[in-house]
Amino acid sequence: xxxxxxxxxxxxxxxxxxxxxxALSWLLEQQGxxxxxxxxxxxxxxxxxxxxxxxxxxxxVIQLMQNGGPSQMDLFDQKPELNRRSGQKHQxxxxxxxxxxxxxxxxxxxxxxxxxxNCGMELSELLPHTASIVDEICLIRSMHTEHNNHSEGLIMFxxxxxxxxxxxxxxxxxxxxxxxxxxxxxxxxxxxxxxYNTNGALVWDNGWLPAIYRGTEFSSTGTPVLDLKPxxxxxxxxxxxRLNLLARLNERHRLRYPEDTSLDARIKNYELAARMQMAASxxxxxxxxxxxxxxxxxxxxxxxxxxxxxxxxxxxxxEAGVRFVQVFPGVRPTFQPWDHHNxxxxxxxxxxxxxxxxSAALIKDLKSRGLLDDVIVMWSGEFGRLPISQxxxxxxxxxxxxxxxxxxxxxxxxxxxGSTDEIGYRAADDPVSVPELHATVLNQLGLDHQRLSFxxxxxxxxxxxxxxxxxxxxxxxxx
Numbered sequence: 001x002x003x004x005x006x007x008x009x010x011x012x013x014x015x016x017x018x019x020x021x022x023a024l025s026w027l028l029e030q031q032g033x034x035x036x037x038x039x040x041x042x043x044x045x046x047x048x049x050x051x052x053x054x055x056x057x058x059x060x061v062i063q064l065m066q067n068g069g070p071s072q073m074d075l076f077d078q079k080p081e082l083n084r085r086s087g088q089k090h091q092x093x094x095x096x097x098x099x100x101x102x103x104x105x106x107x108x109x110x111x112x113x114x115x116x117x118n119c120g121m122e123l124s125e126l127l128p129h130t131a132s133i134v135d136e137i138c139l140i141r142s143m144h145t146e147h148n149n150h151s152e153g154l155i156m157f158x159x160x161x162x163x164x165x166x167x168x169x170x171x172x173x174x175x176x177x178x179x180x181x182x183x184x185x186x187x188x189x190x191x192x193x194x195x196y197n198t199n200g201a202l203v204w205d206n207g208w209l210p211a212i213y214r215g216t217e218f219s220s221t222g223t224p225v226l227d228l229k230p231x232x233x234x235x236x237x238x239x240x241x242r243l244n245l246l247a248r249l250n251e252r253h254r255l256r257y258p259e260d261t262s263l264d265a266r267i268k269n270y271e272l273a274a275r276m277q278m279a280a281s282x283x284x285x286x287x288x289x290x291x292x293x294x295x296x297x298x299x300x301x302x303x304x305x306x307x308x309x310x311x312x313x314x315x316x317x318x319e320a321g322v323r324f325v326q327v328f329p330g331v332r333p334t335f336q337p338w339d340h341h342n343x344x345x346x347x348x349x350x351x352x353x354x355x356x357x358x359s360a361a362l363i364k365d366l367k368s369r370g371l372l373d374d375v376i377v378m379w380s381g382e383f384g385r386l387p388i389s390q391x392x393x394x395x396x397x398x399x400x401x402x403x404x405x406x407x408x409x410x411x412x413x414x415x416x417x418g419s420t421d422e423i424g425y426r427a428a429d430d431p432v433s434v435p436e437l438h439a440t441v442l443n444q445l446g447l448d449h450q451r452l453s454f455x456x457x458x459x460x461x462x463x464x465x466x467x468x469x470x471x472x473x474x475x476x477x478x479x
Contacts, residue, residue, distance in 0.1 A: 045210040046268070047186050049178045052446025057373075057478075058409030059180070060318045061173060061441065062325045064311070064359055064379045067154065067197040068338030069397055071385035073424040074109045074348055075124045076403035077141050081422040082387050083108035090388060094425060095400070097148050098341060100391040106423060107389035110345050119414030126352040129360035130405075136363050136372070138411040138477055141403045142418025142427040145383050145434050148399040150198045150336060153382035158203055160435050160463050167207035167454075169438060170324040172463045173445065174213040176452050181321030183275040184283060185216035188317050188325050190310040193221045195331040204326055208456045212268055215326060218317075220310045224284040283320040284313055296364060298357040306330055308358030315365055318375055329355055338381055342394035363407050376409030376444055387423040400426045409444045412479050435464040435471035443473045 204215025
């Protein structure tokens with residue numbers, strides 16, 4: 001079979017309408033008038049503000065990610081029966097990850113619990129600052145997840161699946177809603193400048209969403225936006241010429257490789273970086289904060305100041321229109337600061353002194369400024385700990401039960417949801433899965449988790465992977 005080659009004239013004659021259609025599509029896209037494709041995937045991959053599916057209760061999220069697995073029975077979930085039977089061998093063999101728990105001996109908490117606030121919520125003595133905000137938080141004691149290793153547990157908590165390569169929650173929210181400030185990223189990450197916690201940048205990855213929705217790292221020491229200003233000042237007038245030349249070269253590259261979203265994201269990030277030269281410095285200038293605010297966050301406390309600074313920066317970023325902010329604890333003495341396989345009493349006391357004041361101050365600060373109702377604050381690790389002893393002084397990982405708290409954004413105040421069994425091993429009453437938590441957070445942002453999707457390899461993918469996970473909004477958590 002032979003094929004007749006088209007002349008240039010024939011090619012233009014046969015495809016002219018197609019060129020016109022492409023031009024029309026481009027113009028419509030620029031005006032935001034192009035219809036969405038099936039599955040609610042928008043055609044325009046940018047950070048312009050987008051409409052939610054329905055009226056939202058909140059407009060932004062601050063995620064306080066406590067890497068390592070905070071121990072629920074030593075912080076949020078008092079277990080008198082566990083304390084009474086401490087040292088006894090438990091009849092049921094519990095699921096363990098690492099060696100050292102072979103005796104299956106129950107270990108009670110060494111910490112006292114006290115009721116606080118008008119709601120009477122019981123918290124450990126380790127959390128005196130969190131105790132002062134219990135009437136603002138929604139404590140979920142019946143969380144459970146699907147893996148008891150840190151890497152998979154963190155990826156599960158961020159993406160809804162245990163496998164790497166999927167978009168994180170912040171990326172989904174950025175994709176769905178864009179940002180209210182075109183001079184700042186939609187999704188900002190505030191980690192310890194000294195290093196990364198478990199999984200590094202995977203915890204704020206865009207997966208197969210366009211790369212523009214990936215989290216942008218800001219530093220909490222020195223200049224917040226890395227490499228924002230040139231080391232050597234350019235001659236007057238030459239900077240604009242350089243940017244114009246770069247823009248033309250980038251556009252040529254983009255047209256040559258239209259399917260390369262990382263290239264498109266890089267171009268847009270360069271443009272955003274230029275705008276951030278004006279906006280970021282003001283938004284992140286903590287010198288503008290009052291002495292009272294600095295004292296509230298404990299910035300004069302060397303142990304608490306690094307994490308508290310990131311919490312304060314998160315408030316300023318949300319105030320400036322950023323959509324999603326992740327805050328991480330420090331990487332000393334370990335990059336998994338809540339991971340206490342031994343010496344739990346000493347280790348958990350130390351990390352609580354590091355993060356308790358900043359976490360509570362953030363809630364008080366948001367409330368005093370009238371922002372808490374519009375912002376969801378989430379405090380959580382990737383899983384919990386076992387009620388049995390490991391190496392005599394620690395606890396191994398537990399995927400079957402953990403506690404976390406939410407505040408603001410239409411979540412109930414002074415409310416305790418669900419419970420675990422008598423020793424804190426399994427979620428018993430009103431269990432909440434990670435996909436259900438995701439569905440509930442999206443709901444408060446005005447997003448239907450069944451409609452928010454992106455076509456990938458011929459399948460409409462979503463954060464909650466509904467209907468596979470059967471995830472539903474947990475309405476009991478909502479005011």
